[in-house]
Amino acid sequence: MLNSYSSADKVLLAVDCIIFGFDHQGLKILLIKRDFEPERGKWSLIGGFLKRDEILDDAAIRILNTYTGLHDIYMEQLHAYSEIDRDPVDRTISVSYYALINIENHNEEMIKNYHAEWFSIADAPNLIFDHNEMVQHAIRRLRYRTSIKPIGFELLPEKFTMRQLLELYEAILSKELDKRNFISKINSLEILNKLDEKDMQSSRKGSYLYTFNKEKYEEKLLNDFVLNL
């Protein structure tokens, strides 16, 4: 039995995470100011190297947790980037993952310690290496994924208003949606629970809060569906 493929070249394998969050200002990503060479002081995605005894999904989870303290986050592998000199230090192939997090839940302390910051998609700074490309790619994927599975909810707090949901979808798709049509489409999916509670922040009248109907939601996650917005 062989114990190596002797002639093949080994490379470093990195994981970079595009972390999406959402608040009243719109869709955001979490970036970090590098405090090591190369490109010290520039903005970058959060990332790290794959360990010998670790699968890629776990590396992505570990990296996300290291920088935000979060567990149980929706993540999805995106793409492997392999340009020869994408990292000038050493030949490194990077596999990108995107994550959707509820922006209220992350650990502010940790983020500060790592010099990480949230940036609106529109005015994010220029990033190192091919990270700009990764972000663009992630946004495209998020748009598509949103239209086929109801993952957008991952970005909202547990209780949310219809307005918040609408604005989230508008931010992801970057287009205006018709309020009435949106609401009736969402309702027809039957994945929400309407609570008796109202959110009084936004108006005198107050607007009803919703949570997910977990069971229905899981079904929809399983069987692809189409959400034409």
Next chain:
Amino acid sequence: MLNSYSSADKVLLAVDCIIFGFDHQGLKILLIKRDFEPERGKWSLIGGFLKRDEILDDAAIRILNTYTGLHDIYMEQLHAYSEIDRDPVDRTISVSYYALINIENHNEEMIKNYHAEWFSIADAPNLIFDHNEMVQHAIRRLRYRTSIKPIGFELLPEKFTMRQLLELYEAILSKELDKRNFISKINSLEILNKLDEKDMQSSRKGSYLYTFNKEKYEEKLLNDFVLNL
């Protein structure tokens, strides 16, 4: 300046190709009987290792060319597979690509020399490692991609009949389609040229041959469109 990230582990990076072809019997994939250890004699996807001075896309192109002699083939990166023991010999991460080829064009000689064979999707043999999973993944992606871009055409000869196109889509989606509705949808895309020539193989009446309207086709490739079949 650093010249290595000293603490990180290096790994082998492989590329595995799911090569789709299409003929009158339906959708097929090209498999190879391994003539090296481990798993010598078992069926596998064609693959190889990434070289130090090569990007992943080029490795996929090289591998496809090595085994089939083909150039200029539609390929798309699918996913990175990283289970710890997916390859028992050495820690190997594999990035899969799928390719669509016109089954008539490949080099028969080469395929024979490599002990490669075409198998119908339905009755393909069990494959080594996680290659079965890769194939399933590729079929899902092909179905989706087909519905959003007209890539299916890559699988047909230059001149083809409406029936061939219909059967291709039926094979990809594995469901029956209504002939009249299919034809009018395809026509409404305006990406085909109807030739004066007829194919007389299939009937006494003969059926018109079509080619692509390259310009329109490129436009559609650019701006995603939806083809609801």
Next chain:
DNA sequence: TTTATTAATGTTGATTTTACACTTACTAAA
């Protein structure tokens, strides 16, 4: 010239999507 075979073609009813504006519920200020 008849027969057999596959190609080519359009219409209608059902469903889905889009566009669009007024009333309701509540709070705060007068």
Next chain:
DNA sequence: TTTAGTAAGTGTAAAATCAACATTAATAAA
């Protein structure tokens, strides 16, 4: 307590798309 102001909540009709369906046309072989 009345009034004014604000966002929430709600339905319909026209347009577009989708799905189901059967007959005629062209040709080669008998």
